[in-house]
Amino acid sequence: MLVYKNEMRIGPKDDRSHRKIPFTLHRPYKGLQIAFSYTPKQTAVEIAGIGETAADNLITVSLACEDDYIGAYHNPNPEQVLRIAGDASSPGFIRYPVRAGAWELQLAMHAVLSEVLIELAVEVFG
Amino acid sequence: MRYVPVETHAHTLHSDGSFTFEALVEQAKTFGYAGLMLTDHNTRSAAEGYRGDFPVLGGEEWTTFYGHLLVAGDAGNTDWRTLLPENIDTVLRQLKVNGAVTGMAHPFATGWPFCTGCRWEFPVTDWDAVGYIEIWNRDEPQEQQASEDAFGLWLAKLKEGYRIAVSAGRDWHRPEKSGRLPAVSYLGMQDIVSAEAIRKAMAKGNLYITLGPTLGYRLQQGERSLYLGDVMEQAPVMLEAQIGKTEIEALLQRPVSHVVFRLLNNETVLKESADHALQWEGVPAPGYLRLEAAGEVSSQICRYLISSPIYVR
Numbered sequence: 488m489l490v491y492k493n494e495m496r497i498g499p500k501d502d503r504s505h506r507k508i509p510f511t512l513h514r515p516y517k518g519l520q521i522a523f524s525y526t527p528k529q530t531a532v533e534i535a536g537i538g539e540t541a542a543d544n545l546i547t548v549s550l551a552c553e554d555d556y557i558g559a560y561h562n563p564n565p566e567q568v569l570r571i572a573g574d575a576s577s578p579g580f581i582r583y584p585v586r587a588g589a590w591e592l593q594l595a596m597h598a599v600l601s602e603v604l605i606e607l608a609v610e611v612f613g
Numbered sequence: 614m615r616y617v618p619v620e621t622h623a624h625t626l627h628s629d630g631s632f633t634f635e636a637l638v639e640q641a642k643t644f645g646y647a648g649l650m651l652t653d654h655n656t657r658s659a660a661e662g663y664r665g666d667f668p669v670l671g672g673e674e675w676t677t678f679y680g681h682l683l684v685a686g687d688a689g690n691t692d693w694r695t696l697l698p699e700n701i702d703t704v705l706r707q708l709k710v711n712g713a714v715t716g717m718a719h720p721f722a723t724g725w726p727f728c729t730g731c732r733w734e735f736p737v738t739d740w741d742a743v744g745y746i747e748i749w750n751r752d753e754p755q756e757q758q759a760s761e762d763a764f765g766l767w768l769a770k771l772k773e774g775y776r777i778a779v780s781a782g783r784d785w786h787r788p789e790k791s792g793r794l795p796a797v798s799y800l801g802m803q804d805i806v807s808a809e810a811i812r813k814a815m816a817k818g819n820l821y822i823t824l825g826p827t828l829g830y831r832l833q834q835g836e837r838s839l840y841l842g843d844v845m846e847q848a849p850v851m852l853e854a855q856i857g858k859t860e861i862e863a864l865l866q867r868p869v870s871h872v873v874f875r876l877l878n879n880e881t882v883l884k885e886s887a888d889h890a891l892q893w894e895g896v897p898a899p900g901y902l903r904l905e906a907a908g909e910v911s912s913q914i915c916r917y918l919i920s921s922p923i924y925v926r
Contacts, residue, residue, distance in 0.1 A: 503678040503725070503729065505694060532726055534726075542726045542727055545729065547655070549655060549694065551692070554690075556689075556690070556692050558627075558655075558656040558657075558658050559628075559654070559655040559656050560627075560628070560656070561628040561629060561653075561654035561655050561656070561676055562628060562629050563629060576658065578625075578626050578627040578658065578659070579627050579628065579653075579655075579656045579658055580656070580658055581657070581658045581661050582661065593694060595678075595694070597676075597678065597729040597730070598725065598726050598729050600726050
């Protein structure tokens with residue numbers, strides 16, 4: 488079941504900020520899947536004393552359920568599929584039963600150096 | 614007290630490293646470390662459920678927009694996303710109360726936009742809460758200006774009266790390029806090496822850093838033996854210290870030609886020796902004592918061993 492799906496257009500004004508995406512699950516599920524991507528990964532920036540050079544946009548996903556921090560995947564891959572479940576989770580996330588309650592995904596905009604398109608979808612299953 | 618090599622800054626594929634957790638532990642054993650601090654970016658998932666014999670202190674590298682903070686040894690229930698420039702002192706103090714050891718990672722690395730937060734920008738005012746400064750980061754730190762800058766920051770804060778240890782972190786993400794060697798942190802252990810013993814040594818500042826050679830010392834104040842990180846009274850002390858050969862085979866590839874061994878008290882040299890040993894007896898001034906050794910490494914004269922301080926009330 489799709490819980491959240493959105494395309495976000497962000498830019499340098501969003502650089503070094505967190506975007507909170509809360510959602511509620513009304514019953515437990517076997518697993519949760521986050522499909523996350525952004526483009527472009529690399530862009531050109533003007534640096535004083537260096538001139539124009541290439542640098543990477545970097546956005547990461549972290550996840551919490553109520554007061555429990557479940558993890559983050561701090562990795563430069565701009566296309567990620569992240570799974571959470573009680574018996575196994577993707578690297579970066581602890582094993583965690585997908586329970587009913589208030590969940591929150593956060594996007595950490597570590598570097599947003601150009602206009603960036605983010606695609607994000609959260610699904611639960613089982 | 615014996616000092617053992619422990620890697621204090623390491624990553625896996627649970628963040629942006631290429632090691633599995635198991636491969637990291639195997640690499641650490643092979644290199645000759647006695648233990649490891651696991652510090653993936655913003656997660657502790659790699660060591661979840663770990664019950665192995667090799668001591669691993671769980672932690673993470675809080676990879677924030679304004680600095681990278683190494684946090685280990687606590688329950689991990691403080692959320693890195695709450696750390697902001699306006700609450701850095703409060704959060705550092707709270708982490709300490711929670712049993713965490715904390716350290717500034719690579720404070721003078723290149724930062725935004727190439728590596729956001731890699732350069733420390735948090736406006737710390739309570740430097741006692743920092744814990745330690747990773748003055749040597751990655752391989753061949755003696756070649757990096759960032760190491761000198763971090764060393765300068767550490768000395769400046771010691772001179773202001775703060776109590777801060779030093780660390781060397783390999784910031785181990787993957788095998789280094791051939792021929793590139795790390796520095797090593799040696800941590801003081803009372804008996805067996807364990808995750809808790811690593812936590813205690815880091816929390817106390819009972820460690821020294823080296824490009825290879827080891828440090829042995831005996832510091833006595835009356836009947837009391839003193840160790841790095843201890844606080845002592847201003848009273849007569851007797852020190853005997855020696856530099857030994859590296860115990861780590863890989864580090865033999867980077868020969869160190871000894872030049873000088875020093876005991877410093879608030880940066881005043883109390884004793885200097887061209888030998889690998891020194892002795893000193895006297896009453897130090899209030900502040901701190903520390904040991905360092907310099908020598909020729911790859912045709913460059915540099916510090917090759919730096920101890921965390923012992924503090925004098």
